[in-house]
Amino acid sequence: MRxxxxxxxxxxxxxxxxxxxxxxxxxxxxxxxxxxxxxxxPDMFGxxxxxxxxxxxxxxxxGTLADAAAGAELVVNATNGTxxxxxxxxxxxxxxAGKVLIDIANLLDFSRGMPPSLLVSxxxxxxxxxxxxxxxxxxxxxxxxxxxYLMVDPGQLAGGxxxxxxxxxDAAAKAQVTGLLRSFGWSDVIDLGDITTARGPExxxxxxxxxxxxxxxxxxxxxxx
Amino acid sequence: MRxxxxxxxxxxxxxxxxxxxxxxxxxxxxxxxxxxxxxxxPDMFGxxxxxxxxxxxxxxxxGTLADAAAGAELVVNATNGTxxxxxxxxxxxxxxAGKVLIDIANLLDFSRGMPPSLLVSxxxxxxxxxxxxxxxxxxxxxxxxxxxYLMVDPGQLAGGxxxxxxxxxDAAAKAQVTGLLRSFGWSDVIDLGDITTARGPExxxxxxxxxxxxxxxxxxxxxxx
Numbered sequence: 001m002r003x004x005x006x007x008x009x010x011x012x013x014x015x016x017x018x019x020x021x022x023x024x025x026x027x028x029x030x031x032x033x034x035x036x037x038x039x040x041x042p043d044m045f046g047x048x049x050x051x052x053x054x055x056x057x058x059x060x061x062x063g064t065l066a067d068a069a070a071g072a073e074l075v076v077n078a079t080n081g082t083x084x085x086x087x088x089x090x091x092x093x094x095x096x097a098g099k100v101l102i103d104i105a106n107l108l109d110f111s112r113g114m115p116p117s118l119l120v121s122x123x124x125x126x127x128x129x130x131x132x133x134x135x136x137x138x139x140x141x142x143x144x145x146x147x148x149y150l151m152v153d154p155g156q157l158a159g160g161x162x163x164x165x166x167x168x169x170d171a172a173a174k175a176q177v178t179g180l181l182r183s184f185g186w187s188d189v190i191d192l193g194d195i196t197t198a199r200g201p202e203x204x205x206x207x208x209x210x211x212x213x214x215x216x217x218x219x220x221x222x223x224x225x
Numbered sequence: 226m227r228x229x230x231x232x233x234x235x236x237x238x239x240x241x242x243x244x245x246x247x248x249x250x251x252x253x254x255x256x257x258x259x260x261x262x263x264x265x266x267p268d269m270f271g272x273x274x275x276x277x278x279x280x281x282x283x284x285x286x287x288g289t290l291a292d293a294a295a296g297a298e299l300v301v302n303a304t305n306g307t308x309x310x311x312x313x314x315x316x317x318x319x320x321x322a323g324k325v326l327i328d329i330a331n332l333l334d335f336s337r338g339m340p341p342s343l344l345v346s347x348x349x350x351x352x353x354x355x356x357x358x359x360x361x362x363x364x365x366x367x368x369x370x371x372x373x374y375l376m377v378d379p380g381q382l383a384g385g386x387x388x389x390x391x392x393x394x395d396a397a398a399k400a401q402v403t404g405l406l407r408s409f410g411w412s413d414v415i416d417l418g419d420i421t422t423a424r425g426p427e428x429x430x431x432x433x434x435x436x437x438x439x440x441x442x443x444x445x446x447x448x449x450x
Contacts, residue, residue: 117424118347122431123337162449165432192435199342200432206347207390207425210417211448218450223436224387225444 004029004068006087007078008036008050009043011104011148015078018152020060022183027061029068031090037062069095074102074176075137081107081126082119085133097136100173102180103127103198104143104151106205115209120202127167127198138173141198142166142181145208147217154220155185162220163188167198190223229254229293231312232303233261233275234268236329236373240303243377245285247408252286254293256315262287294320299327299401300362306332306351307344310358322361325398327405328352328423329368329376331430340434345427352392352423363398366423367391367406370433372442379445380410387445388413392423415448 005016006029013028020026030036030050039049054062061068069075069091079087084105088096107126108116120126127141142164143151154160164186166174178189192200204221211219230241231254238253245251255261255275264274279287286293294300294316304312309330313321332351333341345351352366367389368376379385389411391399403414417425429446436444 112348118428121346122343122428158449163446190436190439193438197435197438200435203343203347203428203431206428210422210425211415211450213418213422214415216450220449221388221446222449223444224383224447225436225441 001025002071002073003027003076004072004074004091005076005078006065006068006091007080007105009078009080010045010047011151012076012078013047013050013053014148014152015076015104016060017057018184019076020057021152025061027063027068027071029063029065029091031065031087033062033064065091066095072099074100076102077105077130079105081105082109084126085129088130088134093134093136096134099137100170100176101130101134101137101139102143102177103130103139103141106144106202108205115213118203118206120199122199122203125196125198125202127202128195131169131195138168138170139195140166140168140170140173140177141195141201142177145201145204146220150218150220152184157218157220160185160187162222163190165190165192165201167192167195167201169195188222226250227296227298228252228301229297229299229316230301230303231290231293231316232305232330234303234305235270235272236376237301237303238272238275238278239373239377240301240329240368241285242282243409244301245282246377250286252288252293252296254288254290254316256290256312258287258289290316291320297324299325301327302330302355304330306330307334309351310354313355313359318359318361321359324362325395325401326355326359326362326364327368327402328355328364328366331369331427333430340438343428343431345424347424347428350421350423350427352427353420356394356420363393363395364420365391365393365395365398365402366420366426367402370426370429371445375443375445377409382443382445385410385412387447388415390415390417390426392417392420392426394420413447
């Protein structure tokens, strides 16, 4: 499948590489291709610049947000949550219409130091904000509850015996995303319901950050029932 | 140990019965003893009135919030989160000073229908509000992430193989509470850190409510690491 991954940070890189590894035709979208490719410094977390990653993944395309989205059958929002709506506007409402839009971003405020705090409260979610702004996109919230490396390779932890969630208004879109998640190795995919249920996985990130604070990001929760 | 459980709802009842079952000397505290004992109707969730529960648990004392707290070595806040600070004020700051105060309450807004939404955002928590208001109390947040029946009998689900959290500024208080949790059957107790980390388990309740919305409240998460 032709997939656009919007965002060139560690999450975008991991998801793009994971999708390409499954045989998908992946294009990474960035606001300013030239500026992104010109960067030679590591990011604020010490991750290598996109240019270097690109050289290691020659099969993955790169283009503007709009070019990537226009050519894709499915779009992944892996941009920084605080810039997601603007990035999707730059991708173009017409390039998202009718398409499955996987939202894996979190709305975090790093301005008060670590851990960051959530910029949404429990009466809204980033996924809902995106669905409201792009009503013709078929938004599915998923994967925002785990580290980028686990997103595309859950088997790295306990053989994949842990849980991921999907939330969205479009049942067919959720079924397609669930298939994609299973192809990554996710065995326990819980459909929480409509797009408003994305508040749950988004609020959970507050707990994720505290557990992460104890040591490694290579953990997840399993819903025992 | 002499323990006061403040709150006569289903959570207070379950915790009081669980503690009494372990041999503790338990007194349930309520704002207005006469009014609570006079009630003959089930509550908004269909739970039987306190009076009926009391008859089934003759070994458990009942008194005012202040009487219960004054006579106790350890206090459990099982009141409704929106009324917790007021209830603890009625219990008396002097009756909480120096004591371990286990806070298991959640700040929920039921006014918009189900599921309720959280009344705290990720920059504060009920546990912190309580600790700020009662600086001499040794507040430990725990158990707010599971159903009342699992709180005191985690073995009902998967033999107890799931996780509970403790948060608080006082290491000795957390150690004592962890011991109490182990006596209930909790095997995986994660100490998240100081009282600000209570934001994590409190925000998680948003996800808990959505999973609960799929069916049964008899579930929990296990942190896989």
